[in-house]
Amino acid sequence: MFQQLKNHFSWSLALSLLTLTVTSSKSVELENGITLRDTKDKFTIFEDGSVATDIVEAEDGSISWVATASGGAGGGVSFFMNENKEEINIANYESVDLEIDYSPVEGKWSTEAMNPGFCLRILPWDSSGLFGGYEDLDCFDADSYSGSLKHHIDIPSDFAEKIIKSSDFDSVLGFSLKFNDYLRGNEDGDQLKVKLKNIKFNAKKDAAEDKAFDDGLKDTERGTVVEINYPTRDYKVNESDLTDADKYKKHAWVYLPSGYDADDKNTTYPLFVLLHGHGQNENTWGLSNKGRGGKIKGYMDRGMASGEVEKFILVAATGIASKNWGPNGPGTDVNGAGVFEGELRNDLIPYLRANFNIKEGRDNTAMAGLSMGGGQTFNIGIGKCLDIMSHFAGFSGAFFGEPADYIAMVDGNKDFDGLKIHNLYMIYGDADILVKDSFPIAIEAMKKWERIENFEDYMFPGGTHDFPVWYKGFNDFIHIVFKIKESNTTDNVVDNVAKNTNKEKCVIKKIPKVIKINN
Structure with a gap:
C-alpha cells in the first residue's frame, strides 16, 4: 500500500x-x-x-x-x-x-x-x-x-x-x-x-456587488497558531547506537484555542495530534501563522466559537521519525513512519504537555491522519498507543491486512484490557482507487467492534484520494472528538497498567518544562 x-x-x-x-x-x-x-x-x-x-x-x-x-x-x-x-x-x-x-x-x-x-x-x-x-x-x-x-x-x-x-x-x-x-x-x-x-x-445579470469578507467572528474568538521545535531523535537507529547526528529538533505547528492563557494553569485543554500522508509533511494541512491560518483553523475557530466543538490544542506534526523528516521534507521514509510510536510517546506528547496547558489522560488525547497518516492512526494510535489515547479518525487511511486479524491483535493485547475507543471516525471517496476496495470492508468490521463506543463513517460521493474528502473528514471529526457517550473507569485501568513494571512502555515519559518556545 x-x-x-x-x-x-x-x-x-x-x-x-x-x-x-x-x-x-x-x-x-x-x-x-x-x-x-x-x-x-x-x-x-x-x-x-x-x-x-x-x-x-x-x-x-x-x-x-x-x-x-x-x-x-x-x-x-x-x-x-x-x-x-x-x-x-x-x-x-x-x-x-x-x-x-x-x-x-x-x-x-x-x-x-x-x-x-x-x-x-x-x-x-x-x-x-x-x-x-x-x-x-x-x-x-x-x-x-x-x-x-x-x-x-x-x-x-x-x-x-x-x-x-x-x-x-x-x-x-x-x-x-x-x-x-x-x-x-x-x-x-x-x-x-x-x-x-x-x-x-x-x-450574472443584475448580480449584486461583491461583499467584503466577514465571518462574523471577533478577534477574541479566533485561535492562534504558533511554531514549535521539539527535541527528538532518529527512531530507526537503536538507542545504543545513537550519535549526535541522530538527535535533532523537529518543527511542528500548534493551534491554541481562543482564550488560551499560558499563565492560567488551572484551565487545560485536550490534545489532538494530526498527521499528513505519504510524500507530505507538517505543512500539508495548511495550518499556518500566516494570513488566515488555513482551512482547518477556520473550522476550529468557527466550531469552537459556536460551542459545537470542544476547545482543544492541536499539533500538526511530521510523522516521519527519522533524520529524513525535513524540514519541509518529502515524507517518503516508510520505515521512519513505521517507528513514529517512539517519537509520539517519548518526545512529542511530553514536550507539548510540558510547554502548554494540556489535560492529562487518554480520554483527553486524540489522533487522526490522512492516507498514510490514517494508517499510522490505525496501526500506531490504536494498535500501539491505546493506553494513552482514546479518540481516532482515519481519512482515506491505509488499512493493512484483514480487519478481523487487526481487531484480534488489538483485543489480544493484555495491556489494553478494558480500554475503550470512545470515538472512531472513517471517511473515504467512492472514486478513490487506493482505498475504495479495502476501506468499506474495514468500516463494516469496525461497526461491529464492541470496543468502540461511538463509530461514525462517511462515503464522499465522487471523492478521490484528495483534500476535499480529508477536509470534510476533519470538520466532521472535530464535532465529535473528546465527547464521550458513556461514563467509564478507564483511568483506573491506565493507573494499573502504569504500575506494572513489565509494562513501562505504556507510560508517557515526563520531561522538564522547556521555557523557550521558538515561535
Whole structure:
C-alpha cells in the first residue's frame, strides 16, 4: 500500500521549489490578465499557494510556468481574484472563460501519456493554495499534444452551495490552474509548460456587488497558531547506537484555542495530534501563522466559537521519525513512519504537555491522519498507543491486512484490557482507487467492534484520494472528538497498567518544562 501511495501521491513538489521571476516592464494597456465584471487587471500570484518552477510574468501580462507530474499531484500556479487580495462572492458569477498556451517540455513527457489535462480550482477564503482547501470547478483535456486552448466553463447552480459547505461562506480568495496528471498515463517527473493569458469571470445579470469578507467572528474568538521545535531523535537507529547526528529538533505547528492563557494553569485543554500522508509533511494541512491560518483553523475557530466543538490544542506534526523528516521534507521514509510510536510517546506528547496547558489522560488525547497518516492512526494510535489515547479518525487511511486479524491483535493485547475507543471516525471517496476496495470492508468490521463506543463513517460521493474528502473528514471529526457517550473507569485501568513494571512502555515519559518556545 505504501508503494501505491508513493506512486500516486509522492508530493515531492514542496513549496520550496517555487521560483518567481518578474519583469519590471508593464504595458500601458493590458493585453492579458484577469477580468472581473468587464474590468481587466494584471494577475496577482499567490506565491505561497503555488507549486511550480520557472514562473515568469511577461510584459504582455501573461504568466508562464513549468508544472511537474507527481503521482496525481501535478503542480500549478495560484492567483488572487483581486490585486488587493479581497474576495469575490462566487454566487454572483455564472461562467468562466480562459485562454492558455501549453507544451510538454522536450524529453520530459511519457510516450504513454494522454494529451495534457488541466483543472481549474477555486480557492475559498480560507484556502492555503493549490492543494489547500480548494474546490475543483472543472477538469478538462486538450485536443492536441501542444498548442493554444480556449475553454468556457458554466458555473453549476449548486457550486456556491458547495463552496459554502466547504468553508461556510461563498467568498472566494482566488483560483489555481493545475496540471492534471491524475490517471492520465504521466510518469512522475513529466513536465508541462503552461502560459495563462486570460481568464474572465462573467457575472450574472443584475448580480449584486461583491461583499467584503466577514465571518462574523471577533478577534477574541479566533485561535492562534504558533511554531514549535521539539527535541527528538532518529527512531530507526537503536538507542545504543545513537550519535549526535541522530538527535535533532523537529518543527511542528500548534493551534491554541481562543482564550488560551499560558499563565492560567488551572484551565487545560485536550490534545489532538494530526498527521499528513505519504510524500507530505507538517505543512500539508495548511495550518499556518500566516494570513488566515488555513482551512482547518477556520473550522476550529468557527466550531469552537459556536460551542459545537470542544476547545482543544492541536499539533500538526511530521510523522516521519527519522533524520529524513525535513524540514519541509518529502515524507517518503516508510520505515521512519513505521517507528513514529517512539517519537509520539517519548518526545512529542511530553514536550507539548510540558510547554502548554494540556489535560492529562487518554480520554483527553486524540489522533487522526490522512492516507498514510490514517494508517499510522490505525496501526500506531490504536494498535500501539491505546493506553494513552482514546479518540481516532482515519481519512482515506491505509488499512493493512484483514480487519478481523487487526481487531484480534488489538483485543489480544493484555495491556489494553478494558480500554475503550470512545470515538472512531472513517471517511473515504467512492472514486478513490487506493482505498475504495479495502476501506468499506474495514468500516463494516469496525461497526461491529464492541470496543468502540461511538463509530461514525462517511462515503464522499465522487471523492478521490484528495483534500476535499480529508477536509470534510476533519470538520466532521472535530464535532465529535473528546465527547464521550458513556461514563467509564478507564483511568483506573491506565493507573494499573502504569504500575506494572513489565509494562513501562505504556507510560508517557515526563520531561522538564522547556521555557523557550521558538515561535
